[in-house]
Amino acid sequence: MAILSWLKLLSPPRGHGHLSAAQPEFTVTAVVIGLAIGCLICFTNLSLGLQSGWISMMSIQSALIGFLISRMLPTPLTPQELIVVQTTAVATGTMPLAAGFVGILPALSLLDEERDGSPAIRLDWWSALWWSCGVAFFGVFLSPPLRKQVIIEEELPFPSGTATAQMISVLHKLPPPDTQVHRRRGYQQVDEDEVNVAPAEETEVADPQREESDGLEREAVQHDGWHDLIWSFSAAGGLTLFAYFFPAVFTIPIFGTYLAKEWLWYFTPSLSYVGQGIIMGFPTTVSMNLGMLVGWAVLSPLAKLSGWAPGPVGDMSNGARGWILWVSLGIMCVDSLVSLLPVVVEYAADLIWPLRRHYSRIGDNGVAKREDHEVETPNRLVPTSWVLIGLVSSITVGTCLVWLVFGHDGIKPWATVVGFIFGGFLSVIGVRALGETDLNPVSGLGKVSQLLFAWIQPGNVVANIIAGGVAEAGAQQAGDLMQDLKTGHLCRASPRAQFYGQLVGSAVSVVITTTAFTLYNRAYEIPGPSFPAPTAYVWLGLARLLRDGQLPENSATFMVGFSLIFGILSGAKTYASRNQLWYAQWIPSGVAFAIGFLNTPSFSIARLIGGTIEYIYRTRYARKDGGDIRLVVVASGFVLGEGVVSIVSLILKIIGIGVVSCIGCGHGLCGGCPATT
Numbered sequence: 001m002a003i004l005s006w007l008k009l010l011s012p013p014r015g016h017g018h019l020s021a022a023q024p025e026f027t028v029t030a031v032v033i034g035l036a037i038g039c040l041i042c043f044t045n046l047s048l049g050l051q052s053g054w055i056s057m058m059s060i061q062s063a064l065i066g067f068l069i070s071r072m073l074p075t076p077l078t079p080q081e082l083i084v085v086q087t088t089a090v091a092t093g094t095m096p097l098a099a100g101f102v103g104i105l106p107a108l109s110l111l112d113e114e115r116d117g118s119p120a121i122r123l124d125w126w127s128a129l130w131w132s133c134g135v136a137f138f139g140v141f142l143s144p145p146l147r148k149q150v151i152i153e154e155e156l157p158f159p160s161g162t163a164t165a166q167m168i169s170v171l172h173k174l175p176p177p178d179t180q181v182h183r184r185r186g187y188q189q190v191d192e193d194e195v196n197v198a199p200a201e202e203t204e205v206a207d208p209q210r211e212e213s214d215g216l217e218r219e220a221v222q223h224d225g226w227h228d229l230i231w232s233f234s235a236a237g238g239l240t241l242f243a244y245f246f247p248a249v250f251t252i253p254i255f256g257t258y259l260a261k262e263w264l265w266y267f268t269p270s271l272s273y274v275g276q277g278i279i280m281g282f283p284t285t286v287s288m289n290l291g292m293l294v295g296w297a298v299l300s301p302l303a304k305l306s307g308w309a310p311g312p313v314g315d316m317s318n319g320a321r322g323w324i325l326w327v328s329l330g331i332m333c334v335d336s337l338v339s340l341l342p343v344v345v346e347y348a349a350d351l352i353w354p355l356r357r358h359y360s361r362i363g364d365n366g367v368a369k370r371e372d373h374e375v376e377t378p379n380r381l382v383p384t385s386w387v388l389i390g391l392v393s394s395i396t397v398g399t400c401l402v403w404l405v406f407g408h409d410g411i412k413p414w415a416t417v418v419g420f421i422f423g424g425f426l427s428v429i430g431v432r433a434l435g436e437t438d439l440n441p442v443s444g445l446g447k448v449s450q451l452l453f454a455w456i457q458p459g460n461v462v463a464n465i466i467a468g469g470v471a472e473a474g475a476q477q478a479g480d481l482m483q484d485l486k487t488g489h490l491c492r493a494s495p496r497a498q499f500y501g502q503l504v505g506s507a508v509s510v511v512i513t514t515t516a517f518t519l520y521n522r523a524y525e526i527p528g529p530s531f532p533a534p535t536a537y538v539w540l541g542l543a544r545l546l547r548d549g550q551l552p553e554n555s556a557t558f559m560v561g562f563s564l565i566f567g568i569l570s571g572a573k574t575y576a577s578r579n580q581l582w583y584a585q586w587i588p589s590g591v592a593f594a595i596g597f598l599n600t601p602s603f604s605i606a607r608l609i610g611g612t613i614e615y616i617y618r619t620r621y622a623r624k625d626g627g628d629i630r631l632v633v634v635a636s637g638f639v640l641g642e643g644v645v646s647i648v649s650l651i652l653k654i655i656g657i658g659v660v661s662c663i664g665c666g667h668g669l670c671g672g673c674p675a676t677t
Contacts, residue, residue: 038092044643049102062089091505106536134401139477141390156435161486232637248664275638277610285611291596328597330559335590423471446472454546
């Protein structure tokens with residue numbers, strides 16, 4: 001009730017007119033819908049993140065579902081309110097990754113006192129809450145100054161944010177957003193009349209064919225959207241619940257029981273994985289499956305049969321899965337760092353020669369004059385004083401909370417402050433990489449932070465992991481929220497309203513995510529058969545490597561070889577992407593390739609099915625009867641259905657209702673059967 005009262009104070013009564021001051025954007029309705037959608041995404045991302053290490057910010061999906069709900073209200077939401085819905089939902093839904101619940105906390109639970117100098121750390125509900133509170137808001141307060149730089153001054157494209165703005169324009173019968181780059185990153189002198197172009201409503205040339213196509217899409221979403229969402233949600237949820245009672249459904253030995261049991265080659269027909277593949281797109285899923293084939297069909301047998309990984313194939317300590325983890329880590333680090341090099345060079349050049357970006361006009365007195373290209377009025381922006389107070393407060397409170405949870409032996413307070421500051425620097429790099437390529441390399445940025453803290457607090461595995469988590473939290477959160485701010489900028493939504501939504505979403509998600517993670521820990525072994533948390537081993541593996549320098553036999557040779565290959569491929573992909581060359585998407589993504597190593601083949605195969613569906617739809621049915629947007633609705637239903645029903649499965653397990661039948665689980669891979677638990 002207190003939250004609702006506060007929201008009502010911030011949101012005046014609705015008015016009428018086009019984007020007038022009387023027309024509120026941050027409304028109770030928008031925030032409540034955004035929180036509801038965000039909680040569903042949060043449950044889904046926590047479940048999928050613990051299973052595969054991959055989550056989705058789902059900004060387009062949030063806007064679509066918000067639009068469908070809005071059509072049922074007496075007064076439908078305006079486009080700007082819908083953007084608040086999307087922003088709040090994304091801030092709520094991405095907390096499992098931002099606060100390290102899918103990687104950092106599981107990694108700490110894997111610590112071994114004899115090897116790492118610290119016993120396993122398993123946080124209770126209160127400790128996990130304080131930890132997540134400590135890292136939940138730093139990225140939010142970084143967003144306003146980063147928006148000013150990368151969206152207003154540099155006009156970076158942020159492809160996902162731009163795509164969401166275009167979809168919202170279609171659904172609300174608005175002219176397409178103006179995505180033209182007017183200043184070419186601020187390096188060229190421009191005239192005021194070139195910057196202050198006429199609104200899109202006045203300059204748009206009528207295109208009957210486009211209007212007809214947009215109309216078909218809008219009608220398809222409005223008329224069939226709920227139907228598509230409900231049946232896809234129900235199908236995924238029903239299959240998930242059925243697989244809970246009959247686990248063999250999700251572990252089908254497509255190549256025989258021997259390969260399934262000994263080499264982990266089985267298939268999981270999860271509709272959620274199919275939906276994720278649709279959202280990822282065909283090129284990404286192809287890269288992931290290439291990595292799966294190389295890792296699990298070539299390197300895993302090679303390591304096992306050569307005696308380099310003598311343990312069971314699935315063992316992360318001395319088995320083939322743990323051996324190929326190191327090759328994956330090398331690929332991820334090199335790919336992320338190489339893709340960041342152009343951004344780092346540009347950023348360093350701007351620091352050395354600030355006139356290139358900030359000053360493009362000479363005043364009457366012959367002195368360089370700073371230009372301000374901001375299009376919003378001050379009352380719609382986040383005041384600088386709020387940003388400064390928020391950053392100082394989030395660093396101070398965050399440092400105290402981290403010290404409260406982990407103690408002085410875990411990570412020293414001064415080192416946590418350094419982690420926040422370094423995380424802010426990495427956030428700038430990550431956001432610019434995201435704006436250029438639509439990929440936020442948070443995994444690589446976290447590894448860079450781990451490298452720094454191997455020097456700052458040498459030999460301390462706990463500090464190394466925590467510091468990486470602090471840096472990753474800021475970079476991931478600031479990046480995801482920047483996509484939403486790009487959408488808001490193109491649709492003329494209030495940055496201040498979005499800022500409020502980000503704060504509310506993050507605050508609520510801290511409680512939701514902590515509670516859900518605690519329940520999962522009570523019901524399942526994490527990492528374990530049902531939730532392997534593959535990224536936890538990446539965090540812990542690098543921390544151990546930086547501490548003692550020991551690698552599994554012959555893994556270093558393959559790490560170096562694959563790192564060199566993907567360093568070259570990443571350089572070519574980065575060049576092609578920045579120059580908008582058509583073949584850029586078909587150069588394998590190093591991060592996606594490495595994810596194929598981390599997960600068992602079942603995760604990648606199902607996603608390839610989704611990616612193939614997306615490719616067929618995009619090439620044959622896009623913009624025909626609204627097929628492209630409807631496909632996103634169906635994919636959203638698949639992902640959300642399994643995520644929500646996984647909470648039902650969790651409750652069933654906690655109260656003691658378990659598997660009905662273990663028929664077909666002879667290979668011993670079914671997570672819910674007694675033989676595997």
